[in-house]
Amino acid sequence: MFAMPLRNDQGIQYAKRGRPGPGEGFTVNFIMQDGEEITVQAHEGESLLDAAWANDIDIEGACEASLACSTCHLILDTESYSKLEEPTDEENDMLDLAFGLTDTSRLGCQVLMNKELDGIVAKLPAITRNASA
Amino acid sequence: MSSLNIASRTLFARSVSHSARPMTQSAAVMALRNYNATVVKDTPASAKKSKFADKFATGPSFEDFVGGNQKLSVEESLELKETVVDQQAAAAAVAAEAASPSTGKPAKRPPKQRLPEWLKTPIPSGKNFTQIKKNLRELNLHTVCEEAKCPNISDCWGGGEHQTATATIMLMGDECTRGCRFCSVKTNKAPKPLDIHEPENTAEAISRWGLDYVVLTSVDRDDLPDGGSAHFAETIMKLKLKAPRILVECLTGDFQGDMECVARVATSGLDVYAHNIETVEALSAYVRDPRAKFRQSIAVLAHAKKAKPGLLTKTSMMLGCGESEAEVIHAMDELRKVDVDVLTLGQYMRPTKKHMRVHEYVKPEVFEKYQKLAEERGFKYVASGPLVRSSYKAGEFYISNILKKEKEQGMSVVGNDAVVKLTNAGVHV
Numbered sequence: 001m002f003a004m005p006l007r008n009d010q011g012i013q014y015a016k017r018g019r020p021g022p023g024e025g026f027t028v029n030f031i032m033q034d035g036e037e038i039t040v041q042a043h044e045g046e047s048l049l050d051a052a053w054a055n056d057i058d059i060e061g062a063c064e065a066s067l068a069c070s071t072c073h074l075i076l077d078t079e080s081y082s083k084l085e086e087p088t089d090e091e092n093d094m095l096d097l098a099f100g101l102t103d104t105s106r107l108g109c110q111v112l113m114n115k116e117l118d119g120i121v122a123k124l125p126a127i128t129r130n131a132s133a
Numbered sequence: 134m135s136s137l138n139i140a141s142r143t144l145f146a147r148s149v150s151h152s153a154r155p156m157t158q159s160a161a162v163m164a165l166r167n168y169n170a171t172v173v174k175d176t177p178a179s180a181k182k183s184k185f186a187d188k189f190a191t192g193p194s195f196e197d198f199v200g201g202n203q204k205l206s207v208e209e210s211l212e213l214k215e216t217v218v219d220q221q222a223a224a225a226a227v228a229a230e231a232a233s234p235s236t237g238k239p240a241k242r243p244p245k246q247r248l249p250e251w252l253k254t255p256i257p258s259g260k261n262f263t264q265i266k267k268n269l270r271e272l273n274l275h276t277v278c279e280e281a282k283c284p285n286i287s288d289c290w291g292g293g294e295h296q297t298a299t300a301t302i303m304l305m306g307d308e309c310t311r312g313c314r315f316c317s318v319k320t321n322k323a324p325k326p327l328d329i330h331e332p333e334n335t336a337e338a339i340s341r342w343g344l345d346y347v348v349l350t351s352v353d354r355d356d357l358p359d360g361g362s363a364h365f366a367e368t369i370m371k372l373k374l375k376a377p378r379i380l381v382e383c384l385t386g387d388f389q390g391d392m393e394c395v396a397r398v399a400t401s402g403l404d405v406y407a408h409n410i411e412t413v414e415a416l417s418a419y420v421r422d423p424r425a426k427f428r429q430s431i432a433v434l435a436h437a438k439k440a441k442p443g444l445l446t447k448t449s450m451m452l453g454c455g456e457s458e459a460e461v462i463h464a465m466d467e468l469r470k471v472d473v474d475v476l477t478l479g480q481y482m483r484p485t486k487k488h489m490r491v492h493e494y495v496k497p498e499v500f501e502k503y504q505k506l507a508e509e510r511g512f513k514y515v516a517s518g519p520l521v522r523s524s525y526k527a528g529e530f531y532i533s534n535i536l537k538k539e540k541e542q543g544m545s546v547v548g549n550d551a552v553v554k555l556t557n558a559g560v561h562v
Contacts, residue, residue, distance in 0.1 A: 029185055039185050053487065061487045063312025063320040069422065071314060097423055119185075128314075128419075128489075 019054060026118040030057050033124050042113040048074060048122055049108035060128055065109035067091060070098035071128050072108035080120040084111060100125040249494050252480065252519050257287035265290045265300060272338040277303040277350050280318045282484045285525055301348040301384070301524045302335060304368055305361045309352035311422035315411070315451065317484035323356060327364055336371035339379065346531065347372070348407075348524040350384035355424065360386065362394035366401035373402040380404045382447070382527055390429045396440035405475070405531065406437040407447035409523055410468070413460035420454050420489065427464075435471035445513070445531075447475035449523035452500070454481050455492035462506060469510050476512045478503055480519040495519065 019025070025041035028051050032038065042051035049072045052059045060071035067090045076084075081104040087095065091110050098105065108122065269276060278286045278301055289299045308324035309316070328334075339347050349368060354361040362385075369381055382405035388394035399406050410430045412420045417427040434446050448468060452461070468476065478500060483491050497519060504517035514534050516525065 027185070037185070037188070039189060056486075058486065058490075060314060060489060062314040062316075062489070064487070066312065066320045066322045068310065068312035068320050068322060069314070071312075 026113045026115065027120075028052075028113065029119070029121045030059075031121065031123040032058070033126055044114055045112050047109050048072075048111045048113070048120075051113065052108065059108065059124060061109060067094055067107070067110075070094045070107065073098035073101075073105060073125055073128070074108045074111070075100075075102050075123040075125060076104045076106055076111070077121040078104050080117050081106065083116045098125070099127045249519075251497055252284070252482065252494065254284040254520070255287055257290070259287065259291050262287055262290045268338075268342065269300075272334065274335060274338060275303045275307045277301045277318070280307050282317050283522060284482065285520055285522060289525065299346060299348065299524065299527060300344070301350050302339070304331060304335065304349060304351040304365060305354050306352060310355040311353045311424060313411070313422045313425065314420055314489040315454070315481055315484075317488060318352060324352070324354065327354075327357070327361065332364060332368040332371050335368050336375050339372055340376035344379060346380045346382070346527060348382045348384060348527055350524075351386065353386040353422075353424075355389060359397075360388035360391060360394050362388055362391075362397045366397045369398070369401040369403050380531065382407055382524065382531070384408065384523055385433075387425060387429050387433050389424060390432065392432070392436045395433050395436045399437040399440040399444060403444075405445045405447055405527075406434075406441075407449070407475075407523060408433050408437070409449040410464065411449070412451055412454050413456040413464045414467070415460050416454055416456055420451075431467055431471055434468070434473050438472055445475065446471075446473045447477070447523070448473050449477040449479070451481035452478055452495045452503075453491050453493045454489070461503060465507055465510050465512075469512070474513040476507050476515050476517075477521050477523055477525070478507075478515075478517040479521040479523075479525075 020041045020043055025043055028040050028042050028048060030038045030040065030052060038055070038057055040051055040055040040057070042048070042054075046054075047065065049059065049061050049065060053061070059074075061069075062071045063069040065072075073095065084106065087106060087110065091107055095101065095105060095107055098107075105125075111117075111120075113120075268274075277283070278289065280303060283289075303318075305327055306324050308319045308321035310320070310322060310324060312320040335349075349365070349372075351361060351365055365383065365385065369383060372379065372381060381403045383398060383403050384407040385395070385398055387408065408430055410427060411417070411425075414427040417425070430448075434448060438444060438446055450461070450464065465476065480495055480500075481489075481491055483489065500517045500519060500521075504515050507515040507517065514530060516530060
């Protein structure tokens, strides 16, 4: 996977395609702040943030996937995290400002779905903030 | 993960450049462990998948979603979660819910608070509005009114009761390099390059437009070495050359604290220098972009005054983000310390679902209380109300303020067309 920062115009391609039909998409499991588990389907190459938005999951993406904030911070399960490539320096810069950072944290707008990540579990952090205190 | 791990890790990350994260090693180790695990047929991933598939199968079926009033209207889907809800209303609603359970999932949270009546605005329409919109597109101008989804757009562009239209032109494009959580202006790390003809075109368009008071604002351009301050200053200077009678207010960013840039704009001939602190000091880290800081904004306002003594400075704050009264008062005091003249307070409204939730819909009475508190502290002018925005009716208020002052001093109002026009239109002193 080419680790290039995503721009928000890429997300629109997926929005226009509509949601995946049965057997076409990959499963993403979101765990909300209150513990509620929501399972959605995502296209291949769609970011976790776009998948969340397409399914009305309440997650902010204040900078619209331009790596200028940390509001789409997600905590992934260790297995999926290890399958992903290293985050870019720009992503790391933004990630370091996120609240509740863990060893398996990533920015949702930079994680693109593929077959390997099918069944990924993404937990929303308890609080969102945009800067270090 | 223990909190100690996280603390030491963030400390490490801050002190060293991000070339090698300490967890690369452990990721590799974990990958190795997983490699061994995948040899076994029943992997953790597939076990997790089947668990969710089972849960999904036992959950609501299609029929549960089709019947009755399950579909959300546009208004409801823009509602907020977890906002401060009127306690009595919430209790009553929960009791009603329990008494007659609706189909589908049981109510887990208290009912969502709807947009209060005092914040509902009409859909923009009308001759003035459509004319202005047409003009803008022809002249290739952007306005923050449209980009930030201001609720007052029909009121301001329509001209209001005094028939004086105000529009806030946004310079340097419609893509900002910052991603503040409250703002719906598009964000882009590398926005389109500046249009070198923009100062000339904008000045020409505004001078022809016949406005009496114009507010110029811009996006933050951290990609430019001077933050776009030269471009901004040039626009103001050209506008003042073409139409000296127009009163110009400019709402700038913080230029990342570069005071030379602030001075450049402050000395370009404008009448009011505005820069918004947006929220109280305690919440700035949560609400604004990391590059924007409370103290930096205060310094910008202080420096603008220093660069041009006698210049009117103005700022604005959003309420309803989770601040307390003490914090708001502290912010007011800090602003008065640097002699800011004008303060506007408005209600934060969530522009889209991709932005920060509203913490509380502050009641109009509370806005009035803040108005009194601010006026007591010595601001020359305070506008405080749920729909008040930084440049809302800025022209009328500014001019009526001048008229009031000149009346008090016994001076007559001479020579300023804008002032005369507004007085004739009935702006009260």
